[in-house]
Amino acid sequence: MIPKEILKKVREIEIYTRRLVNETVAGEYHSVFKGRGMEFLEVREYQPGDDIRSIDWNVTARMGHPFVKLHVEERELTIFFLVDTSASGNFGTVNTLKGELAVELCAILAFSAIRNNDKVGLITFTDTVEKYIPPKKGKNHVLRVMRELLYFQPQGTGTNIQAALEYLNTMLKRKAVVFLVSDFIASGYEQALRITSRKHDVIPITITDPRELELPNVGFIELEDAETGEQIMLDTFDPDVRKAYRTLALEELAIRERVFRSMKLDVINIRTDQPYLQTLISFFHKRASRY
Template sequence: MPTKSQTDLLKKVREIQIVSRKVVDELLGGEYKSVFKGRGMEFDEVREYMPGDEVRTIDWNVTARTGKPFVKRFIEEREQALFFLVDMSASGSFGSTGQSKNEVAAELCGILAFSAIKNNDKVGLIIFTDEIELFVPPDKGQLHVLHIIRAILGFEPKHTGTRIACALDYLGKMVKKKCVTFLISDFQDADYDPSLKLAAIHYDLIAITITDPRELELPNAGLVELADAETGEQILVDTASAAARNTFRMAAKARSLETKAALTRLNIDQIDVRTDRDYMRDLIRFFRTRERRQTL
């Protein structure tokens, strides 16, 4: 018989499944297909030439053999792989608004994964901290997507730190073909620019930054002991001090701007998600902005 924690996990997976499928059917199904196109065009068949057909598509070998003009017909090679690189370091378990960053990551993966399989794409997963903790090879189907959601929600990492470069380098070793890659993290890390640059060349890389409001601004709550979830370092802060709150706010803003600048410099699309607001607005804005850009 399942334990309470297992029952809660299955219930959460089911909730994500229901919401994700609804969102895909109503909002993102067509958006996903138009934004993430297949790898190119593949040959399908030859058929007799019809008025209006492009002359450049004539198959001269078949035409010469039959004595009638035939054209080659091509279809989009739709199938591709979608990979999630999910940061499960200790800072991801933080949440001040009812949801942790890891829970939001699982929901985002669910929505994007159901969009992918609806378009016959495969979905894979890499969970990382300062080490690679889990690799799920790309596959299709609803059961596979549910497995990925369950893996993220129920995962218990062995390490606490973050090494984004480690995840990107591992992706480069394991996945040789171009694929769509969502890097989902709070980006509380450094020295990943070279790996980010290389990955952006080989893959269609999109960064999703997940932030909790308490990481951006401290409340006025008197003396508060702050702890770094990844290093264990603790510090006592007088949050009643406007100067202390402002110092914290400015440092958080500087980190955010540094991350944004690094991604912009490498032409990597970024989706900013917060635990205290509806992330669907951010997702839809990304899809529509990217679609407009591709049609220019």
Template sequence: METTDLLKRVRQIEIKTRGLSNDIFAGEYHSAFKGRGMTFSEVREYQYGDDIRNIDWNVTARFNHPFVKIFEEERELTVMLLVDVSGSRDFGTMSQTKKNMITEIAATIAFSAIQNKDKIGVIFFSDKIEKFIPPQKGKKHTLYIIRELINFEPENSNTDISMVLEYFTSAIKRRCIAFLISDFIDGDFDRAISLANRKHDVVALQVYDPRETELPNIGLMKVKDAETGERLWVDTSDRRLRMAYHNWWGENQINLQQVLAKSHVDYVSISTDQDYVKALMRLFKQRS
């Protein structure tokens, strides 16, 4: 992408996603993702309804009437985006590709993070770690992430979710929030996501295209596997073939839901023809 086109696209995404973060997600994000704990702030005089367990007995004895300790959330968090950049992200038959929706979702989360003074970092992955952007604060850093989301070209096209989860678990030492954004067609990552979620707080965001859920009845069609490059002719007029594909998709979704539920990972599935804002809001409210 030419530099001028890239900057224009970055600006468009910044305006849209920063606005969403400011107007919609600020409170929900803050409520959904807690800090590391509570730290002592100050003491004040006891008021009706205060928890008597917070009474500071030393100060109370000194002034001969009750005072309570006030605590505030130790807010600063680290947020990591684990972004699938394999070949299948370029697929899209509706208003946009999976890549475009993933970019907007990631940018919205990034702006929500910096608005709450959290650090934000990214791991781009295929079947290898394509790029690691260490977590930092600030608008400049977030705009750099958005540029990479738009313009980054991976070396490989296949997917390995277990690999990126193992790398993430090893590379990020302190507990953080991790958004794993993928179409999750790679289904063999049960153990890796369970281990990752024990150390960190992992949230799974599935982005898929409606056409991936079933084959259209349009006769003989040449298809290409975006990850392997394999091409073959498919007779979509064959009802049994269409049914087999539909069943494969359904079984894949059930397996994904079972794996994430077993690992206690929060999850939302978003189609490219749906409003991702509503989906994220629903997820954030469930966590609050």
């Protein structure tokens, strides 16, 4: 039995995010994700006026006269959310936890998808794949996805993006739009991401808290890794400590951005201390300008 507070939270997120979708996001989403592929329909004999580029030369050679391939526009898309539910999602020092923000973002995109008559699926992962929900259409299905993101208690605490991507590739046979939602505090996923991006339209959504980039000047603090439990004491009064922390954080950020750029991936960078709606709109505009 799902607790009443979880159902209440699902309802609150539904009301809030659907309003954003109806007022702002739905049109932007449709302009970008409107089914750009062509699906094979049949082969028939060549007729005057047919594009010679559509001739099926194998069938033509076999039958002794020209045949062409017919295609129809593939309107329906599959939208898949690959969501990091590791322990680091329970961190947040400003307006919201990273994990809560991930749920809101998925809800906005999922409600936009069903308005576009697209299918929505979900994989949650930690250091292992935790949950798989096959893609389907409809509001009730999206609400189920939201309930799982809010209520499901993962078994793992760490992060293994590589394993999640490999699992995705075994489950999805046809091309999909894959939103990979994580703080990307992980390594070793580059090759799996490269393979996945060749088959699917992968869009990383990075979620970052400002304290992951810069320490406050508040004296001695104890930091604990939410995924490993490792603890360290730091003197944040020391400017060299703060500088070293920021330098390391920015270096890791730059490495991640280089990885995404090398694969020509569109990225949505979200921060817990900044409104995310304009970031989403900017992403849609950028994508629409290229298609």
